[in-house]
Amino acid sequence: MNDTELTELAARIVAEAGRRGATAAECVIRHGRELSVTVRLGETESIKQAEGKALGLRVFRGQQAGVTHSSDLAWPAVSAMLDAALTIAGTASPDPAAGLPRAEELGQLAGDLDLYDPAAAAVTTEQALEWARRGEQAALATDPRLTNSDGGSCDAGESTKILVNSLGFQGCVRRSSCSLSVVPIASHEGAMQRDYWYSVARGPEGLEAPEAIGRKAAQRTLRRLGARKVATQRVPVVFDPQAARSLLGHILEAVSGESVYREASFLAGKLGQQVAASGLTLVDDGTLRGRLGSSPFDGEGLPTRRTTVMDGGRLESYLLNCYSARKLSLASTGNASRGLAAAPGVGCHNFTLLPGAITPEEIIAGVPSGLYVTEFIGFGVNAVTGDYSRGATGLWIENGRLAYPVEEITVAGNLKDMLRQVTAIGNDLEIRGAVNAPTLLIEGLTIAGS
Amino acid sequence: MSDAASFFTRHYGVTAADCERYLAAALGRGGEYADLYFEHEATSSLTLEEGMVKSAAQGISLGVGVRVLSGERTGYAYTDDLAPEKILRAAGVAAHIASGAARTRIAGLGETNPGRNLYGPGPAPTDADMLAKLALVRRAEQAARGHDPRIVQVRVGYADELRRVWVVSSDGRSSSDAQPLARLSVFCLARENGVTEKGHAGGGGRVPLEFFDHELTPESLGEQAAREAVQQLAARPCPAGEMEVVLGPGWPGILLHEAIGHGLEADFNRKKTSAFSGLIGRRVASDKCTVVDNGTLPSRRGSLNMDDEGQPTQCTTLIENGILKGYMQDHLSARLTGARGTGNGRRQSYAHMPMPRMTNTYMLAGHDDPEDIVRSVRRGLYAVNFGGGQVDITNGKFVFSASESYLIEDGRITAPVKGATLIGNGPDVLTRVSMVGHDLKLDQGIGSCGKDGQTVPVGVGIPTLKIDRLTVGGTHE
Numbered sequence: 001m002n003d004t005e006l007t008e009l010a011a012r013i014v015a016e017a018g019r020r021g022a023t024a025a026e027c028v029i030r031h032g033r034e035l036s037v038t039v040r041l042g043e044t045e046s047i048k049q050a051e052g053k054a055l056g057l058r059v060f061r062g063q064q065a066g067v068t069h070s071s072d073l074a075w076p077a078v079s080a081m082l083d084a085a086l087t088i089a090g091t092a093s094p095d096p097a098a099g100l101p102r103a104e105e106l107g108q109l110a111g112d113l114d115l116y117d118p119a120a121a122a123v124t125t126e127q128a129l130e131w132a133r134r135g136e137q138a139a140l141a142t143d144p145r146l147t148n149s150d151g152g153s154c155d156a157g158e159s160t161k162i163l164v165n166s167l168g169f170q171g172c173v174r175r176s177s178c179s180l181s182v183v184p185i186a187s188h189e190g191a192m193q194r195d196y197w198y199s200v201a202r203g204p205e206g207l208e209a210p211e212a213i214g215r216k217a218a219q220r221t222l223r224r225l226g227a228r229k230v231a232t233q234r235v236p237v238v239f240d241p242q243a244a245r246s247l248l249g250h251i252l253e254a255v256s257g258e259s260v261y262r263e264a265s266f267l268a269g270k271l272g273q274q275v276a277a278s279g280l281t282l283v284d285d286g287t288l289r290g291r292l293g294s295s296p297f298d299g300e301g302l303p304t305r306r307t308t309v310m311d312g313g314r315l316e317s318y319l320l321n322c323y324s325a326r327k328l329s330l331a332s333t334g335n336a337s338r339g340l341a342a343a344p345g346v347g348c349h350n351f352t353l354l355p356g357a358i359t360p361e362e363i364i365a366g367v368p369s370g371l372y373v374t375e376f377i378g379f380g381v382n383a384v385t386g387d388y389s390r391g392a393t394g395l396w397i398e399n400g401r402l403a404y405p406v407e408e409i410t411v412a413g414n415l416k417d418m419l420r421q422v423t424a425i426g427n428d429l430e431i432r433g434a435v436n437a438p439t440l441l442i443e444g445l446t447i448a449g450s
Numbered sequence: 451m452s453d454a455a456s457f458f459t460r461h462y463g464v465t466a467a468d469c470e471r472y473l474a475a476a477l478g479r480g481g482e483y484a485d486l487y488f489e490h491e492a493t494s495s496l497t498l499e500e501g502m503v504k505s506a507a508q509g510i511s512l513g514v515g516v517r518v519l520s521g522e523r524t525g526y527a528y529t530d531d532l533a534p535e536k537i538l539r540a541a542g543v544a545a546h547i548a549s550g551a552a553r554t555r556i557a558g559l560g561e562t563n564p565g566r567n568l569y570g571p572g573p574a575p576t577d578a579d580m581l582a583k584l585a586l587v588r589r590a591e592q593a594a595r596g597h598d599p600r601i602v603q604v605r606v607g608y609a610d611e612l613r614r615v616w617v618v619s620s621d622g623r624s625s626s627d628a629q630p631l632a633r634l635s636v637f638c639l640a641r642e643n644g645v646t647e648k649g650h651a652g653g654g655g656r657v658p659l660e661f662f663d664h665e666l667t668p669e670s671l672g673e674q675a676a677r678e679a680v681q682q683l684a685a686r687p688c689p690a691g692e693m694e695v696v697l698g699p700g701w702p703g704i705l706l707h708e709a710i711g712h713g714l715e716a717d718f719n720r721k722k723t724s725a726f727s728g729l730i731g732r733r734v735a736s737d738k739c740t741v742v743d744n745g746t747l748p749s750r751r752g753s754l755n756m757d758d759e760g761q762p763t764q765c766t767t768l769i770e771n772g773i774l775k776g777y778m779q780d781h782l783s784a785r786l787t788g789a790r791g792t793g794n795g796r797r798q799s800y801a802h803m804p805m806p807r808m809t810n811t812y813m814l815a816g817h818d819d820p821e822d823i824v825r826s827v828r829r830g831l832y833a834v835n836f837g838g839g840q841v842d843i844t845n846g847k848f849v850f851s852a853s854e855s856y857l858i859e860d861g862r863i864t865a866p867v868k869g870a871t872l873i874g875n876g877p878d879v880l881t882r883v884s885m886v887g888h889d890l891k892l893d894q895g896i897g898s899c900g901k902d903g904q905t906v907p908v909g910v911g912i913p914t915l916k917i918d919r920l921t922v923g924g925t926h927e
Contacts, residue, residue, distance in 0.1 A: 040522075040721070043522065043523070044523050044547070045522065045523060045524070046523065046524040046525070046526065046547075046803065047523075047524075047525050047526070047546065047547055048525075048526040048527065048803065049526075049527050049543045049544075050526075050527050050528045050529065050540070050543075050801065051529065052513070052528070052529075052530050052801065053530065054511070054530070065504075065505065065506075066506050066507070066508075067505060067506070067507040067508075068507065068508045068509060069507075069508075069509040069510070069511075070509060070510045070511070070512075071510070071511050071512050071513060071530040072510065072512060072530075077510075081510075084508050085508075087580075088494075088506040088507070088508055088580060089506065091496070091503060091506045091580045091581065091584055092502075092503045092504065092505065092506045093501075093502035093503045093504070094502075095502050095504055098504070125546070148721070148722060148723060150721070150723055150844075185723055185844055191845065192723070192725065192844045192845060193844060193845050194723070194842070194844040194845070224845075227845070229921075232690050232691035232692075232927060233927070234927060262499070262603060262605070262639075263602075263603065263639065263646065264603075264639060264648065340509070341493070341507060341509050342495075342505065342507055343504075343505050343507075377840040377841070377842060377847070377848075377849050378838070378839060378840045378849035378850065378851055378871050378873075379837050379838035379839070379840070379851050380837070380849070380851035380869060380870070380871035380923065382648065382869055384639065384646055384647065384648045385646065385647060385648075385868075387868050387869055389688070389851065389869065389870050389871040389923045389924065389925070390849070390871055390923075391840070391847065391848075391849035391871055391873045391923070393842075393847070407845065407847055408847050408873055408874065408875060408921065409873065409921070409923075410690075410849070410870075410871050410873050410921065410923025411923075412688075412690060412870070412871070412923050412924055412925045413925060414925070446690050446924070446925045446926075446927060447690075448690035448691050448873075448921050448922060448923040448924065449691070449692075449921060450691075450692055450921070
C-alpha cells in the first residue's frame with residue numbers, strides 16, 4: 001500500500017469506529033525502512049536491514065478512552081482491534097479532560113519542511129560500510145594508544161507517519177535520517193578508556209566527513225587516558241555541549257505538561273517567575289526546515305510552532321499536549337508525541353538553549369579550579385524535587401586551563417539552584433540532533449570523590 | 451510440536467518444512483549458521499491516576515527475524531508479515547553477510563524444547579479479565595492513599611504481556627516457549643510544609659494474575675511507595691565523599707548488575723573491551739562473595755525456560771569465593787571463543803539481534819547477622835532502595851542511584867537522607883566487601899535492563915552487604 005492508500009485505510013478505520021459506537025477516534029499508521037551496519041577493526045561486523053509497519057488506534061466512548069495497536073494491517077485483524085479498543089474503553093473512567101483536540105486547533109504547516117532526503121533511502125550497504133570503515137580507520141590511525149575499538153556504525157532509514165482523526169484531520173509526513181558514529185578504545189599502562197563521536201542528519205550530504213568524526217572520537221578518547229579521582233569539594237563546573245544537552249533533557253522533563261499537571265516537577269506553579277539566570281533562553285521549535293525534531297503537525301494533529309519556554313531566565317511556557325493543557329487550563333503548544341501503544345504524551349521538537357557571546361575557551365579561562373564535564377552516567381535526577389546527583393567524567397581545570405582527566409566522581413546539586421547559578425553561556429551552539437545546548441558554567445556544585 | 455510453535459502454524463500457516471526452506475535461503479550464500487525467531491507478543495496495560503483509569507491499552511506485535519552468522523559477521527533482517535515471500539525475502543537479505551557457495555543441507559529439525567515450566571500453572575495474565583486487573587490497581591491506590599494523609603497523589607500502573615516465541619536453527623533445533631510477564635507499580639507524591647517528595651514501588655514476575663492476591667499484594671506495594679515518599683519528607687542532604695556503605699537486601703543488588711554483571715557479558719570480553727577482559731581465575735571480590743546469574747528460578751521476572759536463541763537457561767557461577775569463574779554467553783560468542791553456551795542470548799524483540807544479557811543476577815547468602823553489619827559502622831550510609839544504574843564497560847566505572855537511604859552513626863541507623871548516586875570501579879568494588887548477611891533477598895520483580903538500545907526484563911538480589919569504602923555523591927561535604 002502506498003501512503004495515499006494507507007491514509008484511506010486510516011480514514012476507513014476511523015469511520016468504522018464511529019459506526020461501532022465510538023464518539024471520536026484517531027488512527028496512526030507508521031511504516032519505515034532501516035539499514036544499519038557496524039564495522040569493527042576494519043571488518044564488517046553486522047548488517048541489518050528491514051521494513052516494518054504498525055497501526056495504533058485511540059477510540060472514545062464519551063469521555064472514556066481505549067488504545068490498541070497492532071502490526072497486522074489486514075482487515076480481520078483491524079476489525080478485532082476496533083472491537084478490543086471499544087471494549088477496553090469501557091474499562092476506563094470518564095475523564096473530563098480526555099478527548100481529541102478541538103476542531104479549530106487542528107492543522108498543519110504548509111509547504112515542505114525538507115524532512116525527507118531521497119538520498120538517505122538510496123544509501124547502499126556498501127556505502128554505509130565504507131563510511132563506517134573510514135570513520136573507524138581515521139580514529140585508529142590517530143595514535144598508537146588506540147589499540148581496540150567498539151566499531152564504526154552507520155544507519156540510514158526513512159519513516160512515514162500518517163495521522164487521521166474523526167474531526168477530519170488527515171496528515172502524512174515522511175522523514176529520513178542518516179547517522180555515523182565511531183567508538184575507539186585507547187589503552188595505556190593497563191587501563192582502558194572509550195569515548196565516541198557522531199554525526200546525524202536528514203541525508204548523507206548533511207553528515208560530517210567520516211574522517212572528521214573518527215578523529216574527533218579519537219581525541220575525545222585519548223584525553224581520558226590516565227584519569228584519576230579528585231578530592232570531595234565544592235567548585236564551579238563547566239558543562240561541555242554534550243553534558244549541557246543532558247542537562248536540557250532534565251529541564252525538558254520538568255517543563256513537560258505531564259510532569260507539571262501531576263505536580264511532579266520542581267517547575268510546577270512557577271509560570272511567569274524568574275527560575276533561572278538572566279542569560280538563559282530556551283526555545284522549542286517544530287517549524288525549522290530540515291531539522292531532526294521538525295514536523296508539520298504534532299501527535300494530535302495540531303500545527304507545530306515556536307514556543308519560548310524560558311526568556312532571560314523567566315519561565316514563559318510549559319510544553320503541552322491537549323490533555324495536559326486542559327488539566328492546567330492552558331492551550332496546547334503542539335507538543336503531543338504519539339507512539340502507537342499509548343495515548344499521546346508530551347515531547348519536544350527542536351529544543352535549544354540559545355548561545356551566549358563568550359567562547360568556551362574564555363569560560364574555562366575564568367575558572368581557577370573546577371571541573372570540565374564531558375559525560376554523565378546514571379539516573380540520579382529527581383524532577384519532583386530537582387535533586388541532582390550524577391556520575392561524571394571529564395577534565396580538571398587548574399588556573400583556567402584543562403589540566404588532567406578525572407573519573408569516578410559525582411556532580412551533585414539541585415536543579416532549582418543550578419538554573420540560577422548559570423554564570424556563563426558559550427557561543428558554541430552546534431546543531432546535532434533535536435536537543436542542543438552550548439557550553440555552560442554552573443557555580444557551586446558538589447564534587448564527591450576521594 | 452509444542453503449543454507455542456503450533457500457534458504459528460495454526461494462526462499463520464508456518465510449518466517446519468517452510469522453516470527448512472527459509473533457512474536454506476538464509477544460507478544461500480554460505481555462512482555457518484542461521485536461525486529464525488518468530489515472535490507474537492500480546493500486551494495489556496492500565497493506568498490509574500487522580501482516582502481515574504486514564505488509560506486502558508492492548509496491543510499485538512508479530513514478526514520474524516532471520517539471522518545468518520558467517521565467522522564474526524552477523525546478517526540480520528526482519529519482517530512483520532509472515533507471508534512466505536516476505537520471509538524468503540528477509541532470508542535473502544540476511545544471507546548477504548556471507549559470500550560463498552550455498553549451504554543447502556539443513557540438519558533435520560528436531561524438537562529441542564527445554565521441557566520445563568518455570569512460569570507456574572494457571573492462565574497467562576493477559577488472559578485475565580480487565581476488570582480483575584482494574585481491581586488490583588484500585589486496591590493499590592487505596593492502600594497508598596490510606597497510608598498517610600500527607601500522600602497527595604498516587605499513580606498506579608499495571609502491565610502484562612504474553613510472548614510466544616519459536617526459534618528454529620540450521621543445526622536442527624526447534625524450540626518454543628510462551629512467556630508471561632506481569633508488573634504492578636505504584637508512584638506516590640507526599641507533601642508537607644511546601645516540600646514534595648516521591649516514592650515508588652513495583653513488582654511482579656512471570657506469573658498468573660492470582661500472584662497479586664497471595665505473593666505480592668497491591669496493598670503491600672501501595673504502602674511501600676507511600677512509606678518511601680513520606681520518609682523522604684524528613685530527608686536531610688546526603689553526605690558527599692568516600693565512606694562505609696551498607697546495602698540492604700534485595701533490589702540494592704542492582705550493584706552487582708552494574709558493577710560486574712555487564713562487564714561479564716561474553717561479547718565485551720571476546721572483543722576485549724571490558725574492564726574484566728582476561729581476568730578469569732583472578733580475584734575480583736573478597737572471598738565472602740559468590741555471585742551467580744540464574745535464569746531458572748521459578749516465576750522470576752528475569753527467568754526463562756529458554757533464551758531467545760532456543761537454549762535452556764541455567765545457573766552460571768560468575769564469581770566463586772571472590773575468584774572470577776565465567777562469562778555469560780550467547781551463541782555467537784560461545785562459538786567464536788569455544789566456550790560452552792550459558793543460555794544468556796536474549797533480545798528485545800524480533801526486530802533485534804540477540805546478545806549476551808543477564809537473567810537474575812545475585813550474590814549468595816553469607817554468615818553475618820544484618821544487625822551486626824549495621825552495628826559495625828561508625829559513620830556511613832545505609833541504602834535500601836534504588837532507582838537506576840549505569841556502567842562504562844571499558845573503564846569499569848559504574849553508578850547507581852539510591853532513592854531511600856539513611857545515615858549510620860555509631861552503629862545505629864539515624865536520619866533519612868536525600869537520594870544520592872553511588873559511584874565505584876567494577877573490578878575492585880567487591881574486593882572491599884567485608885561482611886555478607888545471611889538474609890539473601892531477590893527484588894520484587896521490577897527491573898529492566900538496557901544495552902545497545904534493547905530493553906529486557908531482569909532480576910537482581912543480594913543479602914545485606916558492607917562495602918568498606920565507596921564514593922557517595924551527595925551535596926553535603
